[in-house]
């Protein structure tokens with residue numbers, strides 16, 4: 307369950323077809339369970355929240371079916387989520403896994419061919435029900451065994467949302483997030499940060515991956531990565547992660563905390579100090595800015611800014 311309209315409708319359609327259900331949603335640094343929790347509460351469905359971080363990281367490092375428009379390995383991500391759901395199905399004694407996927411709705415991950423690939427790669431052939439498009443797809447095992455009435459399932463396809471919106475009204479579903487959104491991996495800007503991390507520090511350190519949603523990020527000429535807090539909360543998060551590198555902070559003026567993941571050169575350290583000063587309230591200060599790693603004279607060399615790469 308993503309908590310989106312299609313997954314909510316899938317629950318109601320399956321209920322109408324006589325199924326008993328429990329929901330599964332996945333959490334990682336890239337997507338959270340909030341929308342699914344809200345939907346499950348509204349639908350009265352028990353929800354299992356499963357950590358998917360290690361799975362998501364392994365897919366980012368090697369997505370067998372590649373990425374979508376950003377750093378989103380949707381086909382493999384769907385398949386692996388369904389595989390994990392299938393494992394839970396077996397453990398908990400359920401008969402099938404269902405999703406809210408609609409044939410032809412998304413050009414890459416939900417065209418007919420992709421639905422087949424996802425089913426095959428998930429290892430759930432015959433046990434994966436897509437109630438929104440079931441009548442357009444081959445009958446599944448629960449349908450042929452008579453556990454699920456195929457006639458009660460739907461035949462929706464394509465990108466139009468008209469039938470879903472009409473069904474939402476019929477089922478009294480009024481709150482649902484927009485179809486796009488909810489997964490950071492589909493955002494180009496986030497994808498750039500992720501790619502930068504993969505190219506430099508790699509994804510092996512989970513704490514660094516979890517910091518991807520925090521702070522301004524810079525890559526200095528020598529290769530040093532700088533995370534610069536944007537407010538008090540982010541500064542506190544960076545301080546709590548001091549073990550990941552070196553902190554640079556102003557001590558005699560309000561300003562940001564910087565976390566340098568690994569200092570690659572003296573010049574990078576100097577540039578990082580300048581960066582911290584540039585974002586400090588130096589206008590409130592007579593004299594030089596004191597950092598925990600030394601003193602930086604004002605005015606600092608503005609031309610140094612040309613050397614920062616903003617990730």
Ligand code: SF4
Nearest residue numbers: 378379380383384489
């Ligand atoms: S949008 Fe994000 S969570 Fe959904 S399948 Fe794609 S990568 Fe996975």
